[in-house]
Amino acid sequence: MAAVTARQGWARVGGLVWNARGAALLLIGLLIYGRLADPFGLFIVASALVLSLLALSVDLQWGYAGILNLGPAAYLGLGAYTYAITQRKITAGSPTYLAFALAILFGIVLAVIVAFPAFKARTLPVYYALITLAVALILQRWTAVSYDLTGGSNGLVGIPLPDFSLPGLDLKMTTAEQFFPLASGVVVAAYLACLWLTRSRFGRLLAAIRDDEEKVATLGYDVATTKLIVAAIAGALGALAGALYAPLAGTAHPSLFGIAFSVQAYVWVAVGGQGTLIGPILAAIALKLLENRLRGVSADGYLMLLAAVFMLVVIFLPKGIAGLFDAQAVRDRFRRSRGGPIALAPVLERPLDEPHG
Amino acid sequence: MADPGVVLRTAGLSRHFGGVRAVDSVDLEVRAGHIHCIIGPNGAGKSTLFNVISGMIPATAGRVVFQEETITGKSPQAISRLGLVRSFQTPRVFAAMTVLDHVLLASRERPENGARSREALARVGLLERGDMLAGDLAHGEKKRLELAMALAMRPRLILLDEPTAGMNAHESEAIAGIVREAASTATVVVIEHDIDFVRGIADWVTVLHKGMVLREGTIAEIEQDQEVRRVYLGDIG
Amino acid sequence: MGHLAMMFAAVNTGLLLKQLFNATSAVSLLALVAIGLFIIFGMMKVINMAHGELFMLGAYTMWWLLARGINFWLNLLAAALVVGLFGVIVERLIVQRLYVRGDLSTLLATFGLSILLQRGVAIAFGDRPQFVTSPFTGGPTLLGNTYPTYQIIATVLAFAVIAAVVVLFLKTDFGLRARATIVNPAMAAALAVNTVRMNALSFALGSALAGFAGALAAPLVSVVPAMGLDWVIRAFLVVIVAGAGSIWAAAGGAAIVGGWEAGFTAIYDATYAQITVLAIVWALVLLRPRGLFSGTGRRWRR
Numbered sequence: 001m002a003a004v005t006a007r008q009g010w011a012r013v014g015g016l017v018w019n020a021r022g023a024a025l026l027l028i029g030l031l032i033y034g035r036l037a038d039p040f041g042l043f044i045v046a047s048a049l050v051l052s053l054l055a056l057s058v059d060l061q062w063g064y065a066g067i068l069n070l071g072p073a074a075y076l077g078l079g080a081y082t083y084a085i086t087q088r089k090i091t092a093g094s095p096t097y098l099a100f101a102l103a104i105l106f107g108i109v110l111a112v113i114v115a116f117p118a119f120k121a122r123t124l125p126v127y128y129a130l131i132t133l134a135v136a137l138i139l140q141r142w143t144a145v146s147y148d149l150t151g152g153s154n155g156l157v158g159i160p161l162p163d164f165s166l167p168g169l170d171l172k173m174t175t176a177e178q179f180f181p182l183a184s185g186v187v188v189a190a191y192l193a194c195l196w197l198t199r200s201r202f203g204r205l206l207a208a209i210r211d212d213e214e215k216v217a218t219l220g221y222d223v224a225t226t227k228l229i230v231a232a233i234a235g236a237l238g239a240l241a242g243a244l245y246a247p248l249a250g251t252a253h254p255s256l257f258g259i260a261f262s263v264q265a266y267v268w269v270a271v272g273g274q275g276t277l278i279g280p281i282l283a284a285i286a287l288k289l290l291e292n293r294l295r296g297v298s299a300d301g302y303l304m305l306l307a308a309v310f311m312l313v314v315i316f317l318p319k320g321i322a323g324l325f326d327a328q329a330v331r332d333r334f335r336r337s338r339g340g341p342i343a344l345a346p347v348l349e350r351p352l353d354e355p356h357g
Numbered sequence: 358m359a360d361p362g363v364v365l366r367t368a369g370l371s372r373h374f375g376g377v378r379a380v381d382s383v384d385l386e387v388r389a390g391h392i393h394c395i396i397g398p399n400g401a402g403k404s405t406l407f408n409v410i411s412g413m414i415p416a417t418a419g420r421v422v423f424q425e426e427t428i429t430g431k432s433p434q435a436i437s438r439l440g441l442v443r444s445f446q447t448p449r450v451f452a453a454m455t456v457l458d459h460v461l462l463a464s465r466e467r468p469e470n471g472a473r474s475r476e477a478l479a480r481v482g483l484l485e486r487g488d489m490l491a492g493d494l495a496h497g498e499k500k501r502l503e504l505a506m507a508l509a510m511r512p513r514l515i516l517l518d519e520p521t522a523g524m525n526a527h528e529s530e531a532i533a534g535i536v537r538e539a540a541s542t543a544t545v546v547v548i549e550h551d552i553d554f555v556r557g558i559a560d561w562v563t564v565l566h567k568g569m570v571l572r573e574g575t576i577a578e579i580e581q582d583q584e585v586r587r588v589y590l591g592d593i594g
Numbered sequence: 595m596g597h598l599a600m601m602f603a604a605v606n607t608g609l610l611l612k613q614l615f616n617a618t619s620a621v622s623l624l625a626l627v628a629i630g631l632f633i634i635f636g637m638m639k640v641i642n643m644a645h646g647e648l649f650m651l652g653a654y655t656m657w658w659l660l661a662r663g664i665n666f667w668l669n670l671l672a673a674a675l676v677v678g679l680f681g682v683i684v685e686r687l688i689v690q691r692l693y694v695r696g697d698l699s700t701l702l703a704t705f706g707l708s709i710l711l712q713r714g715v716a717i718a719f720g721d722r723p724q725f726v727t728s729p730f731t732g733g734p735t736l737l738g739n740t741y742p743t744y745q746i747i748a749t750v751l752a753f754a755v756i757a758a759v760v761v762l763f764l765k766t767d768f769g770l771r772a773r774a775t776i777v778n779p780a781m782a783a784a785l786a787v788n789t790v791r792m793n794a795l796s797f798a799l800g801s802a803l804a805g806f807a808g809a810l811a812a813p814l815v816s817v818v819p820a821m822g823l824d825w826v827i828r829a830f831l832v833v834i835v836a837g838a839g840s841i842w843a844a845a846g847g848a849a850i851v852g853g854w855e856a857g858f859t860a861i862y863d864a865t866y867a868q869i870t871v872l873a874i875v876w877a878l879v880l881l882r883p884r885g886l887f888s889g890t891g892r893r894w895r896r
Contacts, residue, residue, distance in 0.1 A: 062698075066697070066698070068698045068701060068702070070643075070701075070705060114876075116880070117876055117877075117879035117880035117883070118879060120880065121879055121880065121883035122883075123879060123883060124639060125698055125701070126635075126639075126640060126641055126701060126830075127834065127879065129643075129698075129701050130641075130826075130827065130830045131872075131875075131876075133827065134827045134831075134872055135872070137823060137824075137827065138865075138868055138869055138872055141865045141868065142865055142869065145863075145865050201461075201465075201467065204454065204458055204461070204462055205462065207451065207453060207454055208451045208454065208462055211451040211452060211453065211454075212449050212450075212451060214413070214433075214449075215445075215449040215451075216462075217432070217433045217434045217437070218411065218413070218433045218434075218437050218442070218443060219437060219442075219462060219463050219506065219510070220434055220437035220438040220510065221434060222434060223434070259709060263705075263706070263709055266702070266705075270702075298717070300713045300716050300717050301713075301717060303709060303713045304709070304710055304713040304714055304717065306709075307706045307707075307709040307710040307713065308706070308710055310702075310706040311688075311703050311706035311707060311710065314692075314699055314702045314703045314706065315688065315691065315692065315699070315703055318695075318699065374778070375777070
């Protein structure tokens with residue numbers, strides 16, 4: 001699996017060891033960039049950072065806990081629209097605390113509702129994967145036809161910037177440039193929170209569930225509830241990403257629920273190193289800057305490229321770029337990839353229904 | 358009716374797969390503190406029996422009663438929390454976690470005060486391996502790790518599925534020692550093929566054949582029994 | 595409820611019949627795709643996330659060949675073969691390789707493949723709908739409504755193929771071995787069923803059915819690169835609804851899912867039809883995770 005162990009609490013990415021100190025490194029790197037870069041560069045990296053929260057959400061749920069959600073963009077769109085609608089219709093002109101809170105709350109609620117039957121009934125992973133895909137698609141369609149509430153297929157524009165003012169303290173964002181420090185702070189905080197989580201006993205439980213959830217159940221743990229908690233956290237992170245993205249991009253649009261954002265998150269996780277938490281964040285920044293260089297390529301072409309890269313990474317580099325530094329694992333991959341009678345292995349490893357000995 | 362000496366009882370327990378009766382109306386009584394061995398030729402239904410008792414697959418008919426409580430139909434998680442734990446024929450460990458982490462997971466202890474966990478590891482002789490990744494363990498060590506996990510849960514009843522599979526005589530003897538010692542605090546039910554091993558530890562033996570109970574008795578009685586010998590046809594050493 | 599009653603009162607029998615016919619067409623196509631997916635899923639407990647794109651490729655194959663003047667009916671066969679072959683390639687190159695890992699790699703890689711194919715087709719032919727002329731124009735009228743001849747024939751053909759597949763599954767040797775592998779792969783392997791070959795064949799069959807369905811549907815639906823997504827979702831919802839029972843379960847599930855969606859769309863709105871289908875499946879997984887038709891109470895397990 002990923003180059004992390006439950007108790008070590010660090011990850012090897014790019015040949016370096018990342019842990020809480022890595023978060024400090026990241027923060028310093030961002031601060032330096034913040035000084036040197038032009039406004040457009042700041043905007044790109046701020047976008048990357050905000051969207052990296054979605055990648056972090058995917059990395060926690062899939063990369064670390066092994067739960068496959070193929071529609072993570074559902075949270076992105078939900079958070080974005082909730083922020084936009086709340087701030088425009090309910091708390092117009094007021095601080096955006098409620099907008100953010102509601103976005104996160106709705107993200108959690110959506111995550112738990114969708115996941116509940118799938119986890120409770122102990123269905124196969126493909127169920128949850130497909131239902132989450134369907135939910136994202138349905139949300140995209142529904143926002144596109146609900147003109148009155150969501151602006152229909154044009155979406156919403158003119159979304160107010162975040163305003164964290166308190167009585168007597170004006171903390172209203174006035175320029176888009178201020179997004180950079182906000183996004184940096186949020187991402188570093190989110191990373192630290194996720195790091196803390198994976199180092200805890202809960203994190204150990206998640207790692208076990210990823211490897212063999214049935215075995216974990218025989219140890220007396222409530223696997224379904226644990227997975228629901230992870231889904232809820234993933235939903236919260238994804239919705240937060242959306243709530244930040246809406247004011248940053250200035251629009252909330254049905255495409256936020258779309259495949260492009262979902263795949264992008266998965267590519268960042270796969271390339272950055274699943275389960276490493278920091279890898280997807282770094283990959284987000286790197287790839288967003290790279291995408292900016294490839295301005296000439298069409299949107300479709302870029303998506304195709306992402307999909308191709310994603311497939312290649314899944315097939316050949318399951319540990320992402322980080323896995324390149326783990327030569328033994330790569331050798332193991334190639335050795336075991338030869339089909340044949342081993343095709344029975346996943347079935348025989350779980351001899352439950354089959355009459356055995 | 359309720360016999361305090363009986364910690365686990367099955368009544369008419371059956372599990373069918375279509376036409377195949379993997380477990381066929383099995384009546385079993387496991388007495389507290391005993392080491393109760395279940396033997397039988399391959400395909401006799403032993404592991405399936407464990408799967409049904411531990412809740413991993415539902416029973417087609419019959420009941421399982423554990424400490425006077427009916428547990429048929431309960432989830433593996435619930436049964437485990439009642440004090441009935443099991444190990445698997447093919448050891449199931451978490452490859453990317455350390456040995457110590459496994460036992461901590463089972464015991465629910467914090468790493469700082471993991472006394473019970475370390476004790477369990479010591480009992481199976483894996484304490485020095487505590488920081489190794491479980492995926493790097495040898496097969497026999499993985500089985501011992503599973504045993505340690507079971508012990509760390511302070512169970513009332515342990516179901517051991519072929520604990521000595523793939524081990525040499527020396528390792529098997531070590532396992533026998535662990536099992537005997539485990540029986541001082543829990544009841545142990547063991548599925549085994551190694552008759553020498555069974556001979557060394559069993560208080561009671563149940564012979565399963567084609568999903569049904571063929572014979573029950575002490576190992577001495579079982580070894581003499583004509584029916585059993587016939588069914589095994591030279592499997593007994 | 596009153597709203598519904600009013601609608602029914604206002605609607606005449608002719609219109610009702612027409613809606614029923616449309617629903618039946620939709621169900622027949624859905625059943626084709628769903629049965630294909632059911633076979634693959636039943637065999638391997640994973641699906642090809644790009645299964646919908648196989649449907650799309652079938653439709654585009656029809657469009658491409660038709661534009662080159664090749665006979666419509668030949669194209670149906672060609673689409674089935676081409677897409678079936680493509681399915682085998684996917685199975686060999688990707689699924690077989692990743693299946694042994696026993697994790698979610700198969701789903702992910704085929705998810706990537708789905709997007710690759712979608713966008714690839716979009717780049718090659720554009721995102722706008724392609725027009726596929728049906729071999730017949732017009733059709734008989736009944737009670738004031740026209741029933742397009744092609745739609746009638748397509749529906750009949752779809753049911754015929756479904757019947758053929760059912761017969762294949764229930765009456766032939768291959769079908770017996772396939773069913774054995776679905777129910778108990780380890781046992782089947784022990785009984786000398788070549789499970790690897792069985793997986794490949796079921797993949798080929800499932801893919802061919804999807805391709806055929808796409809080609810058949812091409813004159814009836816909007817042919818766009820993203821058309822497959824709806825179908826794979828619907829087909830899988832059918833599999834969930836049906837449960838792990840026999841192949842009839844898949845047909846029954848298609849009738850329920852397809853029928854509901856068509857009916858709801860006719861009365862109200864397509865988007866809300868899809869929302870309600872999803873909600874129903876949500877409730878179903880919660881209340882009857884084994885599906886509606888798994889007679890033995892068997893649930894899909896690894």
